[in-house]
Amino acid sequence: MKRETTITFIGAGSMAEALVSGMTKTLYQPEQIIITNRCNQKRLEYMKKTYGVRIETNKEKAVKEADIVILAMKPKDAAEGIISIAPMIGEHQLIISVLAGVTTETIVSLIGKNVAVIRAMPNTSATIGQSATAISQGRFATETHLAIAKTLFETVGIVTVVPEHDLHAVTGLSGSGPAYVYYLVEAMEKAAEEIGLDRTVAKELILQTIIGAAQMLQATNKHPSILRKEVTSPGGTTEAGIQVLERYRYQEAVVACIKRATERSEELGKALVSSSLPRAAAPSR
Ligand SMILES: NC(=O)C1=CN([C@@H]2O[C@H](COP(=O)(O)OP(=O)(O)OC[C@H]3O[C@@H](n4cnc5c(N)ncnc54)[C@H](O)[C@@H]3O)[C@@H](O)[C@H]2O)C=CC1
Ligand SMILES: O=C(O)[C@@H]1CCC=N1
Structure with missing residues (x-):
């Protein structure tokens, strides 16, 4: 141009x-x-x-x-x-x-x-x-x-x-996608507060977790479900946490969110x- x-x-x-x-x-x-x-x-x-x-x-x-x-x-x-x-x-x-x-x-x-x-x-x-x-x-x-x-x-x-x-x-x-990610971060910050972490420490950890996960998706080109499984030890903490997300139908909620935004x-x-x-x-x- x-x-x-x-x-x-x-x-x-x-x-x-x-x-x-x-x-x-x-x-x-x-x-x-x-x-x-x-x-x-x-x-x-x-x-x-x-x-x-x-x-x-x-x-x-x-x-x-x-x-x-x-x-x-x-x-x-x-x-x-x-x-x-x-x-x-x-x-x-x-x-x-x-x-x-x-x-x-x-x-x-x-x-x-x-x-x-x-x-x-x-x-x-x-x-x-x-x-x-x-x-x-x-x-x-x-x-x-x-x-x-x-x-x-x-x-x-x-x-x-x-x-x-x-x-x-x-x-x-x-x-609309960035807003969904910011909403997740808001929820993680709220959780960090409720479990008693220092706000500044939590903020830094959450940010690097999001950046690291995004860059892992890009750098490894692995399917997100594989990367998720790599974090999830049998009987461990991630499994216990994700079971709660499943109970709250996290994936269904995200799918419905994106479909509704599309319809809008x-x-x-x-x-x-x-x-x-x-x-x-x-x-x-
Ligand atoms: N905010 C976002 O993340 C994204 C927004 N968009 C689209 O971008 C557009 C703008 O969105 P935002 O910047 O978020 O809205 P906004 O409300 O922040 O800004 C709208 C601007 O348009 C001006 N405006 C309204 N009527 C006007 C007129 N008749 N003549 C000249 N200017 C006029 C307003 O004064 C204001 O400066 C929307 O159509 C939205 O769908 C697209 C992708 C992402
Ligand atoms: O919320 C909206 O309507 C605009 C379009 C995509 C992101 N923001």
């Missing part, structure tokens, strides 16, 4: 910050990035001060200047947000959406032009260059657009290309369609 590419973020929340943080540490100069949001000037000032990026309250200006527009508002705000910038979007621009559940077809319809859209699902580990991102291309996006998006997301972690219908599942699995992604997409499409023009072919 040309270094002078200008990227405008519509939305300045957690996901925009995670991407900006990772992107400005790698391929992109802060001046290539423009951030805009609905009305929170303080948040924009924070982004400018922290990352050196350009901020803009005039969305028209921000969008017109962009080669790439990244949609990073909440799905509930997406219809209004996309419709408000649609007149400024030209067919030479690439739209990248990180909106959970919202299809490329919906975005094309809301914009009302034959515009290239790439849908992406990163996660907040983009902040430290460790996102697991999946992308797919909309009807008017070419292989070149896909390659541009791939390069962009590779600055913040690994990227895989999937058929668009898989993006709901990706959202439930790895988009579909619901978010459908809610946006039913609330907004009558207001949007259909794209010409």
Whole structure:
């Protein structure tokens, strides 16, 4: 990608910050990035001060200047947000959406032009260059657009290309995934407190346990059930602990959690369609 590419973020929340943080540490100069949001000037000032990026309250200006527009508002705000910038979007621009559940077809319809859209699902580990991102291309996006998006997301972690219908599942699995791990850590910290461990000691041990287990999965390439068995001595402590997890149906709970998050992604997409499409023009072919 040309270094002078200008990227405008519509939305300045957690996901925009995670991407900006990772992107400005790698391929992109802060001046290539423009951030805009609905009305929170303080948040924009924070982004400018922290990352050196350009901020803009005039969305028209921000969008017109962009080669790439990244949609990073909440799905509930997406219809209004996309419709408000649609007149400024030209067919030479690439739209990248990180909106959970919202299809490329919906975005094309809301914009009302034959515009290239790439849908992406990163996660907040983009902040430290460790996102697991999946992308797919909309009807008017070419292989070149896909390659541009791939390069962009590779600055913040690994990227895989999937058929668009898989993006709901990706959202439930790895988009939301960091939260499941943080929830586990919260539970481990609570347990440590209840069994009387010093909080600082516990924090350090838990963190290294999570890092170590993740790196074992990566380095050994062994199936997680094999690695689990290697920890589990017959009649020992792990076996006793895991029996309790089984009693609480831990695996079933995790499976149900990911299925529900996947379903929610579909619901978010459908809610946006039913609330907004009558207001949007259909794209010409
Ligand atoms: N937080 C996460 O872990 C991930 C979030 N996403 C997606 O990223 C999107 C943003 O999520 P978060 O950053 O967590 O939300 P957030 O609530 O932290 O930020 C949303 C931002 O959008 C702005 N906004 C709302 N309406 C707007 C409009 N009409 N024009 C311009 N800006 C507008 C808000 O001012 C705010 O800056 C969502 O669609 C979500 O599905 C995707 C992957 C992971
Ligand atoms: O919770 C959400 O809807 C977003 C999408 C994936 C992670 N956070």
